[in-house]
Amino acid sequence: MTALTSAVAAPEVLDRCRALVRPALREAVGRMHPWVGEMAAYSFGWCEVGGRPAVVSGGKGLRPALAVLGAEAAGAPGRAGIPAAVAVELVHAFSLLHDDIMDGDAARRRRPTVWKAYGTGPAVLAGDALFALAVETLAATPAGPAALRLLSTALGDLVRGQADDLLFATRPWTGPRRVRAGEYRTMAEHKTGALLGCAAALGALLGGAPPATVAALDRAGRHLGIAFQVVDDALGIWGDPAVTGKPAHGDLREGKKTFPVLAALDAEGPAAGRLAALLESAQEPAEAAALIEEAGGRAAAPAEARRHVAAVESALAGLPIATGAADDLRSLLGFLVRRDL
Template sequence: MTAAPSTAPLTAVQVLDRCRELVRPELERAVAGLHPWVREMAAYTFGWCEVGGAPATSSGGKGVRQALAVLGAEAVGGPAHAGPRAAVAVELVHAFSLLHDDIMDGDTSRRGRPTVWRAYGTGPAVLAGDALFALAVDTLAEAPAGAAGAVRLLSTALGDLVRGQADDLLFATRPWTGPERVRPEEYRTMAEHKTGALLGCAAALGAALGGAPPATVAALDRAGRHLGIAFQIVDDVLGVWGDPAVTGKPVHSDLRTRKKTFPVLVALDTPAAGQLARLLESGERPDAAAALIERAGGRSAALREARRRIAVAEATLAAVPLQAEAGGELGALVDFLVRREL
C-alpha cells in the first residue's frame, strides 16, 4: 500500500496569496455598491485602477490583516463564509485608516503612487474613507451569525486606533528631552492602539464569526495586539537601519523626518540624550544620529522588545485550541511579519 504524499506547509507568502485570492471577489462585490466616484477612489486605494478608472497592476499591499481574519476563522473551524466576511470588513477599515492617515501626515505617495488625497483632492479622499468605514460596519451588520459581537469588536478596535493616532500626532509636538519627553512605555501603548488593535481585531473577528467561544476570541485579539507592537517596533528599526532595496525608503528615513520611534526614545533615556537631541533637532548627520542611537542601546532594546512581544503572542496562541493547519499558517505569518530584522 502506497502512502499518500505529504503536503508541505504553505510559506507565509503563499498564505498571503491564498487569502488575497479568497477575499478579493468578496471585497470587489462590497465596493461595487458604492457611488461610482467613490467606488473609483476605493479601487484606486486597493490598487485595482488608475485615476480615471483604467485597470492597474499596482500592489494593493500584502493583505496581512485580511489573512489574519481568514486564518482566525479557519483556526476555530468556522464556516467558509466567516473568514472572507471578517476579512472584507477589516480590509475596508484598514483602507479607511490609511486614507485619513495620509492626509493627517501629509504623505504624498503610497506604494509608489500618489496618495488618494494627492490624486483626487483632500475632500474626496475624506469622503472615500468615510464610505469605506460605513461599508465595513454594514458588512458585519449583515453577517448571518455573531453580528452584534463582531460590530462591538470592530468599534473597540476603531476607538483604540483613534487614540493611537491622536497620541502619535501629539508626540511630534513634545520635546526630545526633559520631563515632557515621550517615554518608551507611552510609545508601546500608542503602538498597541494604532497598529496592534486592528491586527488583533482581524484575527478575533474571524474567530467570532466562526463561532469561537469568547475566551478564544479574546486570546486571538490579545495575540494580535502583541504582534502589532512587535511589527511596529521592527518597522522602526527598519526605518533607521533598513536596506532601501527592501524597505523602499531611503536609509535613515525616519531620522530625516524626525520621527519619535522606539529606538530613538530608548536612546533618549540614556546619557546620550543631549547629544542625540541636538542631532535630531538639526536634522543634519542622520548617519551620526543612527550610530549614536545604536551605541546608546536603542537598536538592541528595540529588538529585545519585539522578540518579547512575539513570544507573548505565540504563547497566547498556544494556550487556546486551534486547528493545526490554520494555527501553523498563523505561525508562519508571525515569522514573516516581525522576524525580518530579528
C-alpha cells in the first residue's frame, strides 16, 4: 500500500482517531476556568460566544491522529496515545489563537477568530491557559519528564518558525536579502513540522516505543509538516474558498512569502521577471497568481510536497512498527498531499 493509493482511507482514519480523543479533550477543557474554557471551546468549534452549543468544523484532527497512530505503531492500543493527542491539540489551539493575533486575521473557518470575538487580551489569556493545560496533561503521564522534553523542543522550534515567518514579511522579493527556498523549508519544518513530529513521537513514547522509533517518527512528522505547509500555500492561492475557508488569493494580498511564489521567482524565464516587478508594486492578486503559475510555481508545490512524502517513507522504512499503524500513517500522507491541489 502506498501513500497515494491509500489516500481514500484517510478520512476514516481521522474520524476514528477523533472519536477516540474527543471525550478526553472535552474533559480537559472542562477543567479550565469557565470563561477561559468558553473561549477554548469556541476555538474548537464547540460553542458560540456566550456558550450556546455550536457545530462548527474544528479542523482535520491531524495532530491527535498522529499521536494515536504513534502509540499504535509501538504496538500499544491507540488509547495509550490519548494524553499525547490531547496535549498536542491543546498546543495547536494555543498557537492558532496567538498566530491570529500576530497576523491580524479576523476570521478562521468562516467565523470570527477568538481575538475578534472576545478581545485581544482575553484571547492571549485563553492561549496561555491552553498551553498550561497541555503541560499539565503530559506531566501526569508515566513518561512525564521525557514527554515534556519532547514538547519543549517542539515548542522552541515552533517559536523559531513563527519568528522567521514574521521576519520574512520585512524582507524584499528580490535581491540578496530575498527569502530563499531553503529558508522557507526550515521555517515550515519549525512552524508546522515540529508539532506534527512531536505528536507522532509522543504517541510512540507513551506506547513504549524504543528511542530510535520515537526519533524516526519525529523526523517523519517534520517532513510531513513541510509537505502540509507547501500544499496549504498552494491552496491559499488556487484553492476553493468554500472548501478552504480562506478568501481567494488571501496570501497574495498580504504579501506572504509562500512556497509557490518563491519557486516561481527562482525560475528562469520572462514570467519570473514580470512577477518580481509586479510583487514589488501594488500587485493585482489575480494577475500575480497567473504569473506564478506561468513561471512554474503551481507545479512546483506538489512536486516539493511529494519529495517530503518520500522522506517520510524513508523515515518509516525498516522501523519495527505495527503494520496497521504503518498503513494508516501512509494513508494520511497521500490525503494531505492530494487535497484538491
